[in-house]
Amino acid sequence: MFLGSGSFISTTKAPSKEVAKPAVTAKRLMFLDSSITDSSVEVLQLPSPASLRKCALYAVFDGKVYWLRGIKPNINPVSLFVGNSIVNEDHFLATFKFDVIFIFTSLLFLKHDKFISVPQRIYELYRSGVVDSEECSVLESGMLALWNHNVDKVQDRLEYLCQKIKSDGSKDPLLKPNIDSFRAMLEHKVQSLEKAVQKSNLMMGSYCRASETSCHNHVRKNYIDFREGKLRLFCWSVISQMLNPEARSHLVPAKCDFNDISSHLQSTSSTAPLITSGNKGAKQRKITVAKGTPSILGFFKRT
Incomplete structure (x- = not known):
């Protein structure tokens, strides 16, 4: 750039x-x-x-x-x-x-x-x-x-x-x-976006999981990996925002409401937190951000 x-x-x-x-x-x-x-x-x-x-x-x-x-x-x-x-x-x-x-x-x-x-x-x-x-x-x-x-x-x-x-x-x-052909095209778009996110190492809490591997000498080491289901949901949300409601109703999978992806992630999340510690009894760590910091989902929703 x-x-x-x-x-x-x-x-x-x-x-x-x-x-x-x-x-x-x-x-x-x-x-x-x-x-x-x-x-x-x-x-x-x-x-x-x-x-x-x-x-x-x-x-x-x-x-x-x-x-x-x-x-x-x-x-x-x-x-x-x-x-x-x-x-x-x-x-x-x-x-x-x-x-x-x-x-x-x-x-x-x-x-x-x-x-x-x-x-x-x-x-x-x-x-x-x-x-x-x-x-x-x-x-x-x-x-x-x-x-x-x-x-x-x-x-x-x-x-x-x-x-x-x-x-x-x-x-x-x-x-x-042809609805099936357009769905296949969007599926290809989603898969391409998934690959691009992984290749670029674009890490976000919406679809990543961090596991603490070491806390030696007060230095925390974490292993971060992608949660494929969450990443796929995120990519579908991005693609769906580039379509009008008429196209979304026919082409975007009906099992998810991408207009409210954040609530969907909360309701379908597993018992394991997105950011976890290596110790089972350890508390989930909360990542704080400055008030007013924009989210990427809100950015893609702007038209």
């Missing part, structure tokens, strides 16, 4: 008169994925995968889309250090690699039982008359651009994941999502 600057552009035509610039155009500290080699990036408004009528910010570089998420220290306190200096900015922005298949999965499952072309689904979503605003026009243009430019090979992948009927007089086929 390295630092860069950002610029905001819109997919719609330039307005006839001056309008207030979006807040993102102000000076901000942006953390870019290491694969982004330019010193500046373009920031676009595209639909949020969890709610297609709401805007989210994305960075586009070299044909790839990166989700732009913000951290507000005054609201969710964080400590950020660059080198030996602490950075105190009003707003941090960070890019995360994003697969646009999530946006189109949410779109298809708004009407999962009908054969409709993707452009027609986009028109119906943003021109239904329920919400008529300039923001909807921006989202419609952005979504059509993703489709027409076949970003992340979304056209080919959706044709593979859906039942298809060729439409006379139109280059876009009529698609109806």
